[in-house]
Amino acid sequence: MRMHEHPTINYPEYHWPAGKRCAVVFSLDLDAESPFLWLHRGQQVQQLGEIEQRRFGPRQGLARVVRLFAEYGIRGSFYVPGVVAQTYPGLLPFLLEGGHEIAHHGYYHERIEAIPVAQAEDYLVMAQELFCTQTGLSGLGHRAPSWEMTSDFLQTLERRGVSYDSSLMGFDHPYHVGNMVEVPVQWTVDDALYFRYTNSPRDKTHPANPGAVLDSWIEEFEGVRETGGLFMVTLHDWISGRSQRLRLLRKLIAHIRHDPQVWWARADEVAAWHAASPNRDLYRVPAHSINTHFESATRG
Ligand SMILES: [Zn+2]
Numbered sequence: 001m002r003m004h005e006h007p008t009i010n011y012p013e014y015h016w017p018a019g020k021r022c023a024v025v026f027s028l029d030l031d032a033e034s035p036f037l038w039l040h041r042g043q044q045v046q047q048l049g050e051i052e053q054r055r056f057g058p059r060q061g062l063a064r065v066v067r068l069f070a071e072y073g074i075r076g077s078f079y080v081p082g083v084v085a086q087t088y089p090g091l092l093p094f095l096l097e098g099g100h101e102i103a104h105h106g107y108y109h110e111r112i113e114a115i116p117v118a119q120a121e122d123y124l125v126m127a128q129e130l131f132c133t134q135t136g137l138s139g140l141g142h143r144a145p146s147w148e149m150t151s152d153f154l155q156t157l158e159r160r161g162v163s164y165d166s167s168l169m170g171f172d173h174p175y176h177v178g179n180m181v182e183v184p185v186q187w188t189v190d191d192a193l194y195f196r197y198t199n200s201p202r203d204k205t206h207p208a209n210p211g212a213v214l215d216s217w218i219e220e221f222e223g224v225r226e227t228g229g230l231f232m233v234t235l236h237d238w239i240s241g242r243s244q245r246l247r248l249l250r251k252l253i254a255h256i257r258h259d260p261q262v263w264w265a266r267a268d269e270v271a272a273w274h275a276a277s278p279n280r281d282l283y284r285v286p287a288h289s290i291n292t293h294f295e296s297a298t299r300g
Pocket residue numbers: 029030031105109145146
């Protein structure tokens with residue numbers, strides 16, 4: 001069985017609008033306690049520790065990050081599970097008022113690959129209906145919880161009118177997976193990797209030193225600018241709304257903001273640019289090639 005049916009090994013440089021060299025997107029996944037409750041679904045949960053820690057996000061963290069963005073004129077992309085929008089009905093209108101993008105992030109922060117695709121579709125439709133009721137908006141973008149995706153669900157997103165996906169990292173600039181525009185993410189620039197700490201067995205180490213993370217993220221930004229990619233920062237309000245990380249964010253923004261070669265954009269604007277520009281025909285991969293396996297190798 002073939003490993004990959006699209007054997008191109010060298011692509012042209014990505015073309016950004018107005019002669020810009022790269023794009024910068026600040027995105028937030030507003031999970032609140034939904035991942036914890038999804039993990040413990042069907043159980044009576046007594047402990048409040050992680051739940052309260054995560055609720056710091058919608059209570060205080062989010063407003064602080066949004067205030068910081070407003071100070072620098074940054075419009076972010078906010079991925080919101082349906083259940084979080086339902087719990088905080090003022091959330092989506094608040095974000096829209098600030099000029100930010102709102103997009104889907106599951107209903108219960110469900111892991112796509114862990115449930116039947118029909119159930120994942122039901123949750124997507126529930127989220128779409130709720131967002132439409134609360135804001136009048138449809139045809140929004142999507143980011144999969146925990147950035148896991150399946151080829152079946154990519155087709156579901158397309159059929160349900162989702163405008164783009166932001167869960168995968170096969171290029172460091174937008175591309176097409178099948179017919180879906182993908183606005184890629186990057187583990188290296190995800191706050192959870194460095195700072196997520198809840199004293200649970202999942203946490204392998206204590207929170208990182210923000211100074212070291214700032215150095216690392218600036219290095220990543222400078223590298224992405226050299227190669228002409230997308231610098232997609234992923235934050236969580238319950239993590240990056242904390243004091244020392246807000247200071248880290250301010251320093252990161254200060255480093256980037258005077259660079260005239262940077263296109264500051266929301267993820268939906270990046271997706272729309274990709275779909276309307278000559279880029280759309282240059283970076284296309286099939287959606288189903290991820291399902292191959294090494295038959296001959298296991299036969300020995
Ligand atoms: Zn999430």
